[in-house]
Amino acid sequence: MAKVTLSHIYKRYGNNVTAVDDFHLDIHDREFLVLVGPSGCGKSTTLRMIAGLEEISEGDMYIGDRRVNDVAPKDRDIAMVFQSYALYPHMNVYENMAFGLKLRKFSKSEIEKRIQEAARILDISHLLDRKPKALSGGQRQRVALGRAIVREPQVFLMDEPLSNLDAKLRVQMRTEILKLHQRLNTTIIYVTHDQTEAMTMGDRIVVMKDGFIQQVATPTEIYNKPVNLFVASFIGSPAMNFVKGTVLEKDGVCVFEAPNIHIRFPEDKAKLVRDHGYVNRSAFFGIRPEDIYSDSTFLEANPFESFLNAEIDVVENMGSELYVYFTNIGDAQMVARVDSREGLKPKMTVKLGMDLSKCHLFDSETQQAVF
Amino acid sequence: MENWTRDVEKIRQATGLPIACLLTDASSADSLEREYSQRGWELIAYAQNHAEIWLVFIESSKWDGAARAMLNLFFSQPEQKTSFPEQLSSWLRGIAAGTPGPSPAHMEQHWPWLGKRVCFLLERCRVDSTFEWTAMQPLLHDFFKNDEQKSPSLLFIPLNHSYLFLIVPLSMLGNQSDKEELLEWASGLHDLITTEWMENIRMLVGSPLSSSSALDKELARLLSLSQAIAIYRPKAMVAGSWSYTLERWAASLAPQDAKMLSELICSLVTIPQLNTEQLETLETLFSRQLNVSDTARQLFIHRNTLLYRLDKLTELTGLDPRLFPDAVLLQLFLLFRQN
Numbered sequence: 001m002a003k004v005t006l007s008h009i010y011k012r013y014g015n016n017v018t019a020v021d022d023f024h025l026d027i028h029d030r031e032f033l034v035l036v037g038p039s040g041c042g043k044s045t046t047l048r049m050i051a052g053l054e055e056i057s058e059g060d061m062y063i064g065d066r067r068v069n070d071v072a073p074k075d076r077d078i079a080m081v082f083q084s085y086a087l088y089p090h091m092n093v094y095e096n097m098a099f100g101l102k103l104r105k106f107s108k109s110e111i112e113k114r115i116q117e118a119a120r121i122l123d124i125s126h127l128l129d130r131k132p133k134a135l136s137g138g139q140r141q142r143v144a145l146g147r148a149i150v151r152e153p154q155v156f157l158m159d160e161p162l163s164n165l166d167a168k169l170r171v172q173m174r175t176e177i178l179k180l181h182q183r184l185n186t187t188i189i190y191v192t193h194d195q196t197e198a199m200t201m202g203d204r205i206v207v208m209k210d211g212f213i214q215q216v217a218t219p220t221e222i223y224n225k226p227v228n229l230f231v232a233s234f235i236g237s238p239a240m241n242f243v244k245g246t247v248l249e250k251d252g253v254c255v256f257e258a259p260n261i262h263i264r265f266p267e268d269k270a271k272l273v274r275d276h277g278y279v280n281r282s283a284f285f286g287i288r289p290e291d292i293y294s295d296s297t298f299l300e301a302n303p304f305e306s307f308l309n310a311e312i313d314v315v316e317n318m319g320s321e322l323y324v325y326f327t328n329i330g331d332a333q334m335v336a337r338v339d340s341r342e343g344l345k346p347k348m349t350v351k352l353g354m355d356l357s358k359c360h361l362f363d364s365e366t367q368q369a370v371f
Numbered sequence: 372m373e374n375w376t377r378d379v380e381k382i383r384q385a386t387g388l389p390i391a392c393l394l395t396d397a398s399s400a401d402s403l404e405r406e407y408s409q410r411g412w413e414l415i416a417y418a419q420n421h422a423e424i425w426l427v428f429i430e431s432s433k434w435d436g437a438a439r440a441m442l443n444l445f446f447s448q449p450e451q452k453t454s455f456p457e458q459l460s461s462w463l464r465g466i467a468a469g470t471p472g473p474s475p476a477h478m479e480q481h482w483p484w485l486g487k488r489v490c491f492l493l494e495r496c497r498v499d500s501t502f503e504w505t506a507m508q509p510l511l512h513d514f515f516k517n518d519e520q521k522s523p524s525l526l527f528i529p530l531n532h533s534y535l536f537l538i539v540p541l542s543m544l545g546n547q548s549d550k551e552e553l554l555e556w557a558s559g560l561h562d563l564i565t566t567e568w569m570e571n572i573r574m575l576v577g578s579p580l581s582s583s584s585a586l587d588k589e590l591a592r593l594l595s596l597s598q599a600i601a602i603y604r605p606k607a608m609v610a611g612s613w614s615y616t617l618e619r620w621a622a623s624l625a626p627q628d629a630k631m632l633s634e635l636i637c638s639l640v641t642i643p644q645l646n647t648e649q650l651e652t653l654e655t656l657f658s659r660q661l662n663v664s665d666t667a668r669q670l671f672i673h674r675n676t677l678l679y680r681l682d683k684l685t686e687l688t689g690l691d692p693r694l695f696p697d698a699v700l701l702q703l704f705l706l707f708r709q710n
Contacts, residue, residue, distance in 0.1 A: 048571075074570075086561065
């Protein structure tokens with residue numbers, strides 16, 4: 001178990017390409033940290049630099065108190081689980097897990113103890129005699145995890161370890177890895193492009209784009225207080241709704257206006273708008289789908305909220321809820337996430353209310369959050 | 372070396388001690404050495420000129436220290452006889468360096484193969500990594516459970532800083548010889564090195580060979596595959612010598628021909644930027660021989676979802692990837708655009 005420190009890390013390829021740009025972060029001891037972002041954002045490169053599989057172009061890397069820039073990858077006391085894992089085909093599950101320990105000259109009794117413990121944690125005790133060919137995809141993934149666990153490294157690195165599994169198994173293994181973290185109580189750095197995995201697994205999430213860290217925070221904070229338009233759009237499914245318009249002050253009231261939309265900010269938000277000098281400036285208004293309501297209970301209970309009349313374009317029935325898409329709001333399509341019992345259907349015109357205590361505003365040029 | 376016969380005769384007449392100079396060929400040299408050794412003679416000088424080999428023997432018990440010192444005046448710098456593994460390594464290194472020489476003489480006699488063997492080419496992907504290939508030898512011997520005493524049969528030949536060549540008896544791979552099984556072995560080896568050695572290695576595997584005489588062609592095939600992958604599939608870390616034929620063909624083109632072809636294809640089709648999901652869909656469809664059901668299974672999506680994605684791609688590109696001629700054009704377009 002150890003903390004990992006990345007101090008102003010850069011990764012450059014040639015003179016023109018910077019894959020990771022000034023990555024600066026302390027990863028706490030026993031933390032489950034998730035690096036998330038779209039393809040090419042630099043998350044895997046960062047992980048591979050921690051592992052030593054990629055050279056660091058600039059900056060310092062520490063595992064515990066030891067600077068590891070020049071430490072050979074195999075001497076860094078880390079274990080890595082990759083997206084595409086392969087087991088040793090001529091060895092059974094027990095031998096697959098024991099091989100690394102034998103290389104490190106562990107005693108037979110220690111090997112036996114560690115394998116039995118890892119097998120118990122991963123629920124593969126009954127598979128120890130089987131060859132890889134006789135295992136399912138999920139079982140193989142567990143063995144690959146087991147091989148890493150038995151080494152008891154200071155840090156686990158996981159590079160999209162669930163990507164090669166089908167959707168059902170992915171959800172199951174997600175829980176298993178979380179349980180594993182709780183039992184092992186060790187530092188895990190986990191890379192994924194899947195924001196659901198990031199939200200459900202991480203103690204903290206690092207959102208990356210184009211080699212830069214966009215935001216580092218807990219899942220709740222990332223979701224509720226995204227620092228910019230990219231983070232707000234990347235995290236959450238369906239994604240946050242955005243409408244481009246202008247912030248105006250009319251008769252002492254602060255409003256956001258766009259075609260077909262007139263939103264009156266509540267006083268606390270209006271104060272922020274004025275304090276940041278956003279009156280008479282263009283901006284993006286953002287609201288999450290679950291903060292748009294169509295039920296009469298909400299509309300009656302919140303008479304001062306902003307309302308829209310919108311025509312339903314498409315309804316996606318998710319069982320417990322509906323994703324309702326509207327098209328005649330500003331230039332954008334908006335989506336609301338509502339109770340499936342509301343019985344909404346395409347072509348209906350409905351009155352929508354927004355919970356403006358949860359709305360967001362972003363600068364239209366810098367795309368940074370105002371609130 | 373022609374003088375050795377005359378010199379040896381003079382020494383024999385001057386000293387009266389048993390000494391012999393023999394001219395032979397590569398195939399008989401070893402047996403001759405064994406024969407003389409059994410009779411108490413020892414080899415003191417060895418030289419090779421093409422197929423001809425000169426050997427100078429003395430009867431060990433008759434030559435004392437002073438007399439032996441005198442021999443050094445005549446044979447002061449005898450050429451060292453290179454062992455067969457050294458000759459083999461040198462030959463293979465020559466192929467990797469692009470300067471192929473003749474294969475070791477009578478290779479099949481020196482190195483009879485009782486069964487088929489499989490070649491693996493390991494390529495170092497980090498040019499700045501400094502580890503020596505030889506440091507990896509114990510790990511690989513442990514992995515293959517190769518006991519040097521019982522069966523010195525796994526051959527480990529560092530070709531240069533970038534490449535290591537492994538020749539492994541098929542029996543060590545559980546006689547698994549189909550392509551999927553060989554790729555599993557290659558993947559296992561790749562995983563071994565990335566997880567236990569933490570080095571970034573590309574692992575290429577060949578088809579089983581029946582004779583050592585095919586080694587040069589196999590190594591050349593694996594090297595050309597490595598070069599093609601480095602250009603066109605840099606993320607592919609495990610591959611078989613039978614795969615990536617299109618990439619190998621493209622890599623074999625002269626740069627000006629590749630450029631011309633690339634421009635020609637781009638003038639034939641106009642394809643907007645495809646996203647990761649679309650590229651993955653196409654790559655998987657091509658790798659699954661345009662089999663839609665198989666592709667859907669591989670991508671973990673419903674067949675109808677795949678059909679929808681393919682319809683969208685057809686709409687976007689004007690080419691239907693389910694049709695062979697369109698698929699060829701799309702594949703060529705993607706291949707050259709990636710370069």
